[in-house]
Amino acid sequence: MLQKLVVNRRQLLATVMVMLPVLSSRKAQAAVAESVDVVQPDNPGDQAFVGRAFEMRRQAQEIGDQAYGAVVVRDGIIIGQSPSHVVVHRDPTAHAEMEAIRDAARRLGSRDLSNCTLYSSSPACPMCEAAAYWADIGRLVYGENARDGGRPRLCR
Numbered sequence: 001m002l003q004k005l006v007v008n009r010r011q012l013l014a015t016v017m018v019m020l021p022v023l024s025s026r027k028a029q030a031a032v033a034e035s036v037d038v039v040q041p042d043n044p045g046d047q048a049f050v051g052r053a054f055e056m057r058r059q060a061q062e063i064g065d066q067a068y069g070a071v072v073v074r075d076g077i078i079i080g081q082s083p084s085h086v087v088v089h090r091d092p093t094a095h096a097e098m099e100a101i102r103d104a105a106r107r108l109g110s111r112d113l114s115n116c117t118l119y120s121s122s123p124a125c126p127m128c129e130a131a132a133y134w135a136d137i138g139r140l141v142y143g144e145n146a147r148d149g150g151r152p153r154l155c156r
Helices: 009-022 028-035 046-062 096-108 126-134
Strands: 069-074 077-083 116-120 139-142 147-150
Touching: 046 069, 046 077, 046 096, 046 116, 046 139, 069 096, 077 096, 096 116, 096 126
Parallel strands: 116 139
Antiparallel strands: 069 077, 069 116, 139 147
């Protein structure tokens, strides 16, 4: 499958930022291939990132999964994203938020997602909010109106 080559400074910077921690690892080629699908918005902001979460939601529906999507953002750059994979992976924990957190942690080579924001197509369930809490994500934003859900907490 051919990838569309886009010469865009922001996208190039985003790819480099995502790849820096993993370039020295043995899995660098796989990580580079995975990072190609991260589309950075031209005008980053809450609405743009929620829009990308809704694009992930659309992808979930296309693959026959539940209609949820999420992205993790640090410093205005998407570092993790995913549609829901609960149905297709037969995994009750594969919510879009959980998968986006896993994707971001894998790309960064760290479980520490401090200074990140989790954007999702709907409010996080207790499991996903707990995962965001343990990853030290600083803020949750959800829904078409980019509602600020604040800092993740345990035991809501």
